[in-house]
Amino acid sequence: MNKKLVAIVxxxxxxxxxxxxxxxxxxxxxxTSGAKVxxxxxxxxxxxxxxxxxxxxxxxxxxxxxxxxxLKERGIEDITIGEGMVTGDPKDTxxxxxxxxxxxxxxxxxxxxxxxxxxxxxxxxxxxxxxGVRLRFNTDILTSDFVIDLPVLKCHNQTVVSxxxxxxxxxxxxxxxxxxHNMNPGKDLHFWIAKLVDxxxxxxxxxxxxxxxxxxxxxxxxxxxxxxxxxxxxxxSADMVGARVLGYEPEQVPHLVYxxxxxxxxxxxxxxxxxxxxxxxxxxxHEYDFKYSETEDGIIPVPMAKQGLKGVYYQKFDLSMCTYCxxxxxxxxxxxxxxxxGDPWDKVEVLxxxxxxxxxxxxxxxxxxxxxxxxxxxxxxxxxxxPVKGCPPKPQDMLNALHQAGIEADPGLFENxxxxxxxxxRRFEGKPEYDETFFQIK
Numbered sequence: 393m394n395k396k397l398v399a400i401v402x403x404x405x406x407x408x409x410x411x412x413x414x415x416x417x418x419x420x421x422x423x424t425s426g427a428k429v430x431x432x433x434x435x436x437x438x439x440x441x442x443x444x445x446x447x448x449x450x451x452x453x454x455x456x457x458x459x460x461x462x463l464k465e466r467g468i469e470d471i472t473i474g475e476g477m478v479t480g481d482p483k484d485t486x487x488x489x490x491x492x493x494x495x496x497x498x499x500x501x502x503x504x505x506x507x508x509x510x511x512x513x514x515x516x517x518x519x520x521x522x523x524g525v526r527l528r529f530n531t532d533i534l535t536s537d538f539v540i541d542l543p544v545l546k547c548h549n550q551t552v553v554s555x556x557x558x559x560x561x562x563x564x565x566x567x568x569x570x571x572x573h574n575m576n577p578g579k580d581l582h583f584w585i586a587k588l589v590d591x592x593x594x595x596x597x598x599x600x601x602x603x604x605x606x607x608x609x610x611x612x613x614x615x616x617x618x619x620x621x622x623x624x625x626x627x628x629s630a631d632m633v634g635a636r637v638l639g640y641e642p643e644q645v646p647h648l649v650y651x652x653x654x655x656x657x658x659x660x661x662x663x664x665x666x667x668x669x670x671x672x673x674x675x676x677x678h679e680y681d682f683k684y685s686e687t688e689d690g691i692i693p694v695p696m697a698k699q700g701l702k703g704v705y706y707q708k709f710d711l712s713m714c715t716y717c718x719x720x721x722x723x724x725x726x727x728x729x730x731x732x733x734g735d736p737w738d739k740v741e742v743l744x745x746x747x748x749x750x751x752x753x754x755x756x757x758x759x760x761x762x763x764x765x766x767x768x769x770x771x772x773x774x775x776x777x778x779p780v781k782g783c784p785p786k787p788q789d790m791l792n793a794l795h796q797a798g799i800e801a802d803p804g805l806f807e808n809x810x811x812x813x814x815x816x817x818r819r820f821e822g823k824p825e826y827d828e829t830f831f832q833i834k
Contacts, residue, residue, distance in 0.1 A: 396629040400637070400669040403602050403619040410458035410598070413623040416667050419596035422625075423538055425467030430536035430593075431459060434543045434559050434600075435475045436609045437719070437813075438491040443828075444813030445820060448605030448615035451542045452830040453496045455600045455621075459540055460504050469505065473497055474532055476511035476562045478569075478715045480784060480809075485513060496833025516565045521587040524579065527568040529591075536593050541627060545601030545620065546608040547638055547680035550711055550718075551585060552645045554609050555634045556597040556627040560588040573714040575747040581711040586650035589627055597630040598623045601637070602830060606678040611816045612722055617825040620674055628657065629664045636661070639677030684708045689739070690751060696729055703737030704728060704799070705751060713745035716784035717761045723809055724760065724790060727801035731794070740797045743768070750774050756797045761785050 399416035403409045414420055433451035463471055479487045488510040497508040516528040533539060543559035551558055572584040601620035607613040624630035628651050632642040642648045642659045652659055685697035690705035741754040746763040750773050757774045759765040762783040778793045787806035794801040820826040
């Protein structure tokens with residue numbers, strides 16, 4: 393049996409390390425000159441307001457440029473970099489443009505003649521992936537001859553890991569992304585993610601683990617300098633090995649289980665040959681989830697329980713909460729924490745996503761987001777309903793809801809939401825291993 397090759401390489405210096413990963417994995421061996429190549433990095437979040445920790449959150453520009461150089465060496469002229477990052481305003485094109493320029497894609501265009509694009513400014517095509525899964529994909533990636541998939545080596549608080557397969561979620565439109573977030577038994581978020589790769593062109597996957605992320609996918613996770621690259625011409629094999637490197641067996645990652653079953657593949661890596669570094673020599677356990685604690689009021693995040701908060705019940709997010717609400721969920725939690733002055737609130741509950749149910753005995757129920765409002769707008773079990781109907785919710789509406797619930801949150805947090813990521817930068821001041829130049833191209 394011909395085993396799938398996966399290379400694990402320690403990142404040591406520009407170009408040479410990526411070249412070694414490509415050569416060991418034979419990832420570009422079947423790429424012909426003249427091919428039309430699409431590069432998919434991971435740019436999960438961006439703000440123009442302040443710098444923020446990109447380490448372990450965004451694919452390094454170092455790896456992106458190295459891949460472009462290797463493609464050019466093989467005679468590839470038609471190269472496009474594309475991403476569909478989520479912004480607070482779906483019509484915001486300035487923030488993605490700022491991200492591309494900051495990350496040096498404009499320099500790459502001048503230097504190597506590549507193109508780069510925001511997929512939300514491009515057409516989408518509906519694909520039937522079978523089993524009731526229909527999603528709209530960016531046409532540029534679908535019409536390419538070859539895809540270079542460049543995710544970050546990270547964990548994810550909903551999907552355990554976010555690697556090569558999960559990275560392709562950035563290629564579908566917003567309604568498709570929202571459709572993925574459901575709690576249908578047997579066909580939940582994990583099931584839909586596993587299907588993303590099914591109709592992709594031939595692909596090479598390189599997991600960028602120069603930096604890795606616990607409790608990702610955002611900058612509020614624990615970010616590490618890890619110096620690893622994981623590469624394969626088979627995205628599922630790359631992801632299964634990547635999961636092991638992050639401390640998880642493939643069968644602990646539901647979307648990898650679905651993907652393996654779809655391909656009649658084993659979970660134990662018995663059909664995979666790992667070359668270069670061995671998994672056991674580089675693996676390091678990364679937490680994927682945020683811990684919650686049982687209190688007399690119900691479940692709240694552990695930091696809030698340790699702080700002694702009482703009278704508020706903030707149910708743990710589930711798979712039905714999409715990226716839009718995920719992006720502002722942390723703001724809501726932070727606002728509640730900072731508003732605590734020691735006096736219990738009057739049995740306030742916050743519901744998110746699509747599937748949560750109200751808890752008996754709660755006096756005030758905040759429904760955060762359009763989906764949960766639609767699910768419970770006529771629910772007789774809610775004593776006092778405080779709806780925040782937006783998709784995504786507007787910061788001012790979130791603030792008003794907290795105030796209506798008796799939680800005197802600081803308006804400044806909501807007025808300066810774009811500046812909040814700068815708070816996380818403070819953790820890395822004076823630490824040379826967190827090097828900003830990995831995300832710049834000179």
